[in-house]
Amino acid sequence: MFDVLISNLPYLLKGALRTFWMAAVFVTAGSIVGVLFGSLAAMGPRWVGALITVYVFVIRGIPILVLMFIAYYAPPALGIRMPDIVAVGGALALYTGSYVTEITRGSILSVPKGQSDAARSIGMRGPAILRRIILPQAMRLSLPSLVNNSVIMIKATAYVSLVGIWELTYAAREVVERTLAPLEIFSGVMLIYFAVCYPLSLLSRHLERKYAYVH
Amino acid sequence: MRLDFQLVSRLVPQLLEGLELTLLVAVASAIGALLWGLLLTWPRLSSRASVRVPVIGYIELVRNSPLLVQLYLLYFALPMVGVFIPAFWCGVIAIVAQHGAFLCETYRAGIESIGRGQWEAARSIGLRGFKLFRLVILPQALLRVAPALTNQLVILVKDTSLVSAIGVMEMTLMAKISIERSAATFEVFVVVGVLYLILTTLVGLAGRLAESRARARIGHV
Numbered sequence: 001m002f003d004v005l006i007s008n009l010p011y012l013l014k015g016a017l018r019t020f021w022m023a024a025v026f027v028t029a030g031s032i033v034g035v036l037f038g039s040l041a042a043m044g045p046r047w048v049g050a051l052i053t054v055y056v057f058v059i060r061g062i063p064i065l066v067l068m069f070i071a072y073y074a075p076p077a078l079g080i081r082m083p084d085i086v087a088v089g090g091a092l093a094l095y096t097g098s099y100v101t102e103i104t105r106g107s108i109l110s111v112p113k114g115q116s117d118a119a120r121s122i123g124m125r126g127p128a129i130l131r132r133i134i135l136p137q138a139m140r141l142s143l144p145s146l147v148n149n150s151v152i153m154i155k156a157t158a159y160v161s162l163v164g165i166w167e168l169t170y171a172a173r174e175v176v177e178r179t180l181a182p183l184e185i186f187s188g189v190m191l192i193y194f195a196v197c198y199p200l201s202l203l204s205r206h207l208e209r210k211y212a213y214v215h
Numbered sequence: 216m217r218l219d220f221q222l223v224s225r226l227v228p229q230l231l232e233g234l235e236l237t238l239l240v241a242v243a244s245a246i247g248a249l250l251w252g253l254l255l256t257w258p259r260l261s262s263r264a265s266v267r268v269p270v271i272g273y274i275e276l277v278r279n280s281p282l283l284v285q286l287y288l289l290y291f292a293l294p295m296v297g298v299f300i301p302a303f304w305c306g307v308i309a310i311v312a313q314h315g316a317f318l319c320e321t322y323r324a325g326i327e328s329i330g331r332g333q334w335e336a337a338r339s340i341g342l343r344g345f346k347l348f349r350l351v352i353l354p355q356a357l358l359r360v361a362p363a364l365t366n367q368l369v370i371l372v373k374d375t376s377l378v379s380a381i382g383v384m385e386m387t388l389m390a391k392i393s394i395e396r397s398a399a400t401f402e403v404f405v406v407v408g409v410l411y412l413i414l415t416t417l418v419g420l421a422g423r424l425a426e427s428r429a430r431a432r433i434g435h436v
Contacts, residue, residue, distance in 0.1 A: 061369075061412040063376035066387060070404045077400035151279065158281035162380055169284055182291035190280040190288065197279035 004181040005188040015171030027153040030093035034100020042108035059098035067091040072163040107142035144208035233389030240375045247311035252318030274316040290381045306378030325356030365422025
């Protein structure tokens, strides 16, 4: 019964490669933006924090699929030429960034104030305190959530197929149209996603136990 | 850049029609997912492995694969085995299956955070079984995880946009069709984005309001 899955596996795995390559690039980019914004929101000037709050509020309040459609239709309308994958990937990165901003902001604010007071008392200054005292501790706190967020974003890459970008889910639909075997193909594809996402989920849980904050 | 909002205003009735269906999908899925997740906590917390393990398997499988693929599986595979379900209900079932799994884990965290003393005290005054759970454990557990529940419901509302992929004429699909029919381009999606933003903000506010009212009634837990 699953012959049809096995015979189409090479094609699907090519799609999977594309999916996970895309996830690696855009989710990493979004996470870097998020860590930067989150740090600025927690430590930077007030007005910067306010701007970042608006960014997070707007992006998190809109479905990623709608953001992808905006990114897909906007550049041509504005007379800008860019490959679809860059525009839609940008939407994915911005979306990732909005969640990572909140994670980072929260973990920076939960590093006890005594830590920066102590650093200041031995003569360290702002940027050095952030880089050498606050961020290392905050990153340890936020690591489980960051990994978990990556799982959510890998799952969200499937939606780019709806704006016509070829990856695993798109490849699955092509194969189903050809073979008329939706049960075998889609459950197989579910397992391919699972094979990547589940270990990451376990890693996230493991990190959470390992880095549980000891006061 | 020139936004043609005059054209957009003519498309608004269509979008509002879509919004209506979005709300229907959201309400049906939210009710279903909240109940399904709660129902799952019983086998999930069972001490018998033969009951617990299959449920954990289901929860991990749906949590670690895309909702879109699950939606396709339901929509395209069920007719092949002779089960015909309208697209609307396919969408609702897929959302309930995924969000119910997430909500089950949230409920579980809440239930496990309630100390043994509460169970023992309830038993000592004669409460047993489901009544004990419903009257003593559940209200406290729900209150502890209320922010997480609200968050999950906001994500659920956003996920309703995915049912556009199987042809349910909700707001996202309406927007896409409007764009393809008219010359208006992404302005339509900007309007739709704002409508979703209002919707998710209202859900977030309602969740926080419900939480603070419950807190006022039940007190600190």
